[in-house]
Amino acid sequence: MEYVQERIATLHDFDGTAGEPAVPTTDVVAETTVVVPMAGREHGSPAAERVLSELETLDPAPAAVIVPVRADADRIGPFREWLESFALPTCVLWCNAPAVEDLLTSAGLANGFGKGRDVWLALGPAAAAGEYVVVHDADARSYEAAHVNRLLAPLSMGFAFSKGYYARIEDEQLYGRLFRLFYAPLIRALAADSDAPILDYLGAFRYALAGEFAATADLARQLRAPRAWGLEVGTLGDTFDYAGFEDSAQVDLGRHEHDHRAVDGETGLEGMSQTVAGELLRVVEERGVDLDYTTLQDRYRTVGNRLIDQYRADAAINGLTYEPAGERDQLARYADSIAPPGPDRRLPRWSDAPFEPADVLEAACLDSTQDSRPAVLDALGAGAQD
Structure with missing residues (x-):
């Protein structure tokens, strides 16, 4: 049996199922915003379809599911319709919408884009919509809704941050x-x-480059996101300052099967x-x-x-x-x-951001006709228009 502790709390999967944690997380899930960044290629993909279908089974449902999407203008409509077909409290953020680009340019933040910037755009509204934030990718073909509960379990026990780790063995x-x-x-x-x-x-x-993590809303507001692939490392640097060894944890999510890059x-x-x-x-x-x-x-x-x-x-x-x-x-x-x-091009902490989360929603989300968008996000967006 493997039960070694690292300098941070390491929560194992002793029975090998990576299923629901024994620690109750029901109340925490209801106060959580789940962020699932997607690129245009993930429209209708089997992995993304599984992730969203699994999220539908969470009971209770999360406070919100924010999907930051980077897609061409002629593809965002079908992408949005597909995302809204799932029974989830979904808000679709079109990260490269013209109004988003204008918002970032006016704030002097238009220098570069990528996964990190897309997640950052979602973190502000996510932290405003719930007490906790879970972030994970949409490319895991083995994804299960229990992963949300497992990521949140350390937070329910008083930790400020938890990161998933898992075996990457395929074929x-x-x-x-x-x-x-x-x-x-x-x-x-x-x-x-x-x-x-x-x-x-x-x-x-144990898997520092994993895209799966959970944080308190307060910590999420302290993250200075790199604009591209350095998001996971940058997150750990800011988390070290905020949570340190004592308030950080990692949790075993079993074995994952991912899409692979050349x-x-x-x-x-x-x-x-x-x-x-x-x-x-x-x-x-x-x-x-x-x-x-x-x-x-x-x-x-x-x-x-x-x-x-x-x-x-x-x-x-x-x-x-x-x-x-x-x-x-x-x-x-x-x-x-x-x-x-090279030059430091990180985005600012949301606690220091030059605009409000509601401004992002107005630019990237509120042109949607989605009926399922959580009321809390509608309220935030309405605040930007008042």
């Missing part, structure tokens, strides 16, 4: 490549030369590693870690190659297919991403 292979081959060895290389608490914190999460290209894992590296190194520099970039790539490769030997042994004893040469090739590609972070 008899190890996945989770960006975490295994980039994040984990980089954190270990940094921690070998520094005892800074932030490195212990970042290293305590390694090559700007939209592949190689491109993602550049954004993740920039945000990760910014997080640790801001919290006092002195980085020697002249040796860091070599130190990362040394640690990474050792981990690959360990992964190979782990795969072998479990009868999994494993290709060390391909993994070492990825390691070499990711090493080129390790460089001083």
Whole structure:
């Protein structure tokens, strides 16, 4: 039985089902806003369909389900109709709507976009609509509604933040490549030369790049979201400042099956590693870690190659297919991403934002005819128009 605790509270799945937690979460769910970011390609996808169908089974229903969507103008209508076909208190945020772009431009926040910006647009309204916020992706083909309850269970026990972790084993292979081959060895290389608490914190999460987390509304208002793929790392940096080791937890969500990305290209894992590296190194520099970039790539490769030997042994004893040469090739590609972070283009905390959550709803949501939108979101939007 695996029951090891990290420096943060680690809540296991001892019976192997990742089902409903024994801790009651009914009252918490009713006060929760669920945020499910989607890209245009997820319109009608089997994974997104499963996520929404599972959310329909939550009893009680969450206070709201906010879906920030990035889609072309000729596709947002059908996308919205599909989302509204589910029996959920849904609010669709069209993240690249012209009015949203105008709102961000007028506030000086129009420099760049991506998943992080889309989630940030939803976090303000989400924190205003409920006492708790759950964020998760829409690409898990194995998703279950119980994951919401499991993410919320630590919050019901007084923690401010919880993050999901899970096994990434599919088709008899190890996945989770960006975490295994980039994040984990980089954190270990940094921690070998520094005892800074932030490195212990970042290293305590068993799947730090997972998109699933839950937070109190107060914490959600403190998150400075990177605009693209560094969202998960940036979230952990701000959470360290707000919640620290004592008020952070991680919870086992079993085994997930995800859509996979290619390694090559700007939209592949190689491109993602550049954004993740920039945000990760910014997080640790801001919290006092002195980085020697002249040796860091070599130190990362040394640690990474050792981990690959360990992964190979782990795969072998479990009868999994494993290709060390391909993994070492990825390691070499990711090493080129390790460089001083570029300009800081994070979005502000919602507690310091230059506009209100209701302004986002007015720009991105209130042109909808959706009857199912939660009354609390209608009230927020009405406030922007008064």
